[in-house]
Amino acid sequence: MEIRDAVAVVTGGASGIGRATVRELAGRGAQVVVADIHEDRLEEVRVEIEESGGRVLTVRCDVAYDDQVEHLRHEALEEMGRVDIVMNNAGVVAMGPPERMTMEEWDWILQVNVYGVIRGVRAFLPHMLERGSGHIVNTASLAGLFAYAWDSVPYITGKFAVAGFTEALALYARPLGVGVTLVCPGLVDTNLGETARFVGVDDPSTWIKEIQLPAAVAPEEVATRVVDAVAEDRFLVTTAEDHVKERVTQRAADHDRFVADMIGRLPTPPNLHRP
Numbered sequence: 001m002e003i004r005d006a007v008a009v010v011t012g013g014a015s016g017i018g019r020a021t022v023r024e025l026a027g028r029g030a031q032v033v034v035a036d037i038h039e040d041r042l043e044e045v046r047v048e049i050e051e052s053g054g055r056v057l058t059v060r061c062d063v064a065y066d067d068q069v070e071h072l073r074h075e076a077l078e079e080m081g082r083v084d085i086v087m088n089n090a091g092v093v094a095m096g097p098p099e100r101m102t103m104e105e106w107d108w109i110l111q112v113n114v115y116g117v118i119r120g121v122r123a124f125l126p127h128m129l130e131r132g133s134g135h136i137v138n139t140a141s142l143a144g145l146f147a148y149a150w151d152s153v154p155y156i157t158g159k160f161a162v163a164g165f166t167e168a169l170a171l172y173a174r175p176l177g178v179g180v181t182l183v184c185p186g187l188v189d190t191n192l193g194e195t196a197r198f199v200g201v202d203d204p205s206t207w208i209k210e211i212q213l214p215a216a217v218a219p220e221e222v223a224t225r226v227v228d229a230v231a232e233d234r235f236l237v238t239t240a241e242d243h244v245k246e247r248v249t250q251r252a253a254d255h256d257r258f259v260a261d262m263i264g265r266l267p268t269p270p271n272l273h274r275p
C-alpha cells in the first residue's frame with residue numbers, strides 16, 4: 001500500500017494511539033478522516049494537520065451506533081472520493097468483578113470495542129472489495145492474545161473477539177485484495193484511563209492490581225509500527241515483543257499450564273461475596 005495520497009479513516013483518532021497514527025499517516029502524505037466523540041480534541045487534530053499542510057476531515061462519530069458509522073462512511077466518500085485505509089481503533093475500558101457488571105455495562109464496552117470494529121468493517125469493506133484494494137486495521141490489544149489479569153475481564157473479552165474477528169477477516173479479505181492488520185500493543189501511554197468505568201466496587205484502587213506487563217510505550221511508537229505494517233501488508237503489530245512471544249508460545253504449548261501459571265503469578269482476587 002502506497003501511503004502517500006492514500007485516504008485513511010481512523011476512529012478514536014482524536015487521542016492516544018489513533019491520534020498518533022493520524023499524525024504518522026499525514027506525515028507520510030496520506031489524507032486523513034478523523035472520527036471521534038471528543039469534539040474538542042477532534043478540533044485540535046484538525047488544526048494541527050491543516051497547519052502542517054495536510055488534508056483532513058473530522059467527523060463526530062460514536063462507533064456504538066450504526067447510523068453514525070454510516071454517516072462517517074458517507075462523509076468520507078463524499079469529501080475524499082474514496083477510502084484506502086480504515087483503522088477501527090476507538091476503544092474503552094470497563095473494570096470490575098464480572099458477576100457484578102450489569103448487562104448495560106457489558107453492552108457499553110462490547111458495543112464500542114467489538115461492534116464498533118464490526119461496524120467499521122461493514123461500512124468500508126464493500127467499497128474496498130469493489131476496487132479490489134484497501135487495508136483494514138483493527139486495534140485489539142495484548143489483551144486479545146492472552147488473559148493477563150483478572151481485574152479487566154470485560155476488556156479482555158472484547159479484545160479476544162476483535163483478535164478472532166480480524167484473523168478470520170484476513171483469511172477472507174486478503175485473497176480478494178484487501179489487507180488486514182491486527183494491532184495488539186501492551187501498555188501505551190494514552191488517555192484511556194479518562195473514560196474507564198469501574199463497576200461493582202466502591203474503591204477502584206482496591207480492585208486494580210499489579211498487572212505484570214512491561215512498561216508503557218509512547219503512542220508514536222505504535223503509530224510508526226501500524227503505518228509500516230500497512231505499507232508492507234503485514235498482519236500483526238505488537239509492542240513488548242519478547243513478553244508477548246513468551247506468553248503466547250507458552251499458552252499455545254500447554255493451555256492448562258498457562259492458566260495455572262498466570263493464576264500463580266497474580267495476586268489473589270478479593271472475594272466480594274464472603275462476609
Ligand SMILES: NC(=O)c1ccc[n+]([C@@H]2O[C@H](COP(=O)([O-])OP(=O)(O)OC[C@H]3O[C@@H](n4cnc5c(N)ncnc54)[C@H](O)[C@@H]3O)[C@@H](O)[C@H]2O)c1
Pocket residue numbers: 011012013014015016017018035036037038041061062063064089090091092112139140141142184185186187188189190191192193195
Ligand atoms: N493505552 C493502552 O495501554 C492500550 C493498549 C492496547 C490497546 N489499546 C487500545 O487502543 C485503542 C485506542 O486507545 P488509546 O489507548 O489510544 O486511548 P485514548 O482514550 O487516548 O483514545 C481513544 C479514543 O477513542 C475515543 N472513543 C471512545 N469511545 C468512542 C466511541 N464510542 N466512538 C468513537 N470514539 C470513541 C475517545 O474519545 C478517544 O479519543 C483502544 O481500542 C484501546 O483499547 C490501548
